[in-house]
Amino acid sequence: MLCVAAPLQDVCLRYHANSMGKIGVIYGMENTFPPALVDRINAMRVEGVEAEHIHIGGIKMAEPSGYRVIVDRISHDIAFYRAYLKNAALNGATIINNPFWWGADDKFFNYALASKIGVAVPRTVLLPHKAHPPGTTAQSMRNLIYPLNWEEIFEYIGFPAFLKPFSGGGWKSVYKVDTPAELFSAYDETGDLCMTLQKAVNFTDYFRCYVVGQQKVHIMQYDPRRPHAHRYVLDAPPIDPALYRRLEDDCLKLCRALGYDLNTVEFAVEDGVPYAIDFLNPAPDAELQSVGKKNFDWIVDAVAEYAVEQALAEPVQVTMRWASFLS
DSSP, rough: OOOOSGGGGGGGOOOOOSTTTEEEESSSOSSSSHHHHHHHHTTTTTTOOEEEEOOSSSTTTTTTOOOEEEEESTTOOHOOOOHHHHHHHHHEEEESOOHHHHHHHHHHHHHHHHHTTTOOOOEEEEESSSSOOOOOOOGGGGGGGSSOHHHHHHHHHHHHHEEESSSSSSSTTTTTEEEEHHHHHHTTTTTTTEEEEEEEEOOOEEEEEEEEETTTTEEEETTTTGGGOHHHTTTTOOHHHHHHHHOOOHHHHHHHHOOSSSEEEEEEEETTTEEEEEEOOOOOOHHHHHOOHHHHHHHHHHHHHHHOOOOOOOOOEEEOGGGGGGG
């Protein structure tokens, strides 16, 4: 049953088991995680539960998907799949992650929410599109102050800073800028993207953390300055116990507030303070060649166990809970 009340925070989805125990995985260019996940679930030999790769064609409206649980690895890139998953949810499937929420979320909102619930984030400003979005003109921007008060923005953020899309991933269209001139040059290249300007963190340590089921956290030492294939730091020294606990607590606080059941949260640590940099990753990197065998085995096991748990569970109400954290 789909329940909708006027405020966004009251939107809820009550899932009704329409195909008890069947788990589907939908994915794109990944070659290792999806098959390993399907194989791991089936190897668990849980009575009444089976996993498979999803194959779909034209989608009939309001028709059940045939799955109790769907693990989504691709709909952030493909609108067709996103619409399929919403229809599946309407008809009783549990989707990991909830497509209604992540499709409405953005990184600027993430930062603002984090600041409200006590998670450290760098100072951030939302900037308007440099070029008019398609189908708009200067008249469409009549509520926008022009020119912007750049001096006030620079005083608030400082340099160095990062200019990056308010929603997106994969380090696409991300610029490190050290001066106003560099900012304006980079800003000119962003076209009709909506961007944020964020104070750079001079980090000594950096962490990428898997969070599964809003319960399990796996902390990985990471270095975004390295070439992509070598960013996960192997054989790193142990993490300070107090810092480890804070990373774990902040991961759970963020994912519970936002409602993500599968996510990665990234932290840059400066002067002992972990600043949350990125935590809108509803289909986080989980390829074996990228994350390494130890991390790969952890995420395959954790997602498999969570998907099976959801397949066996009684239908439950999933509520957008972030508003309750604002008080």
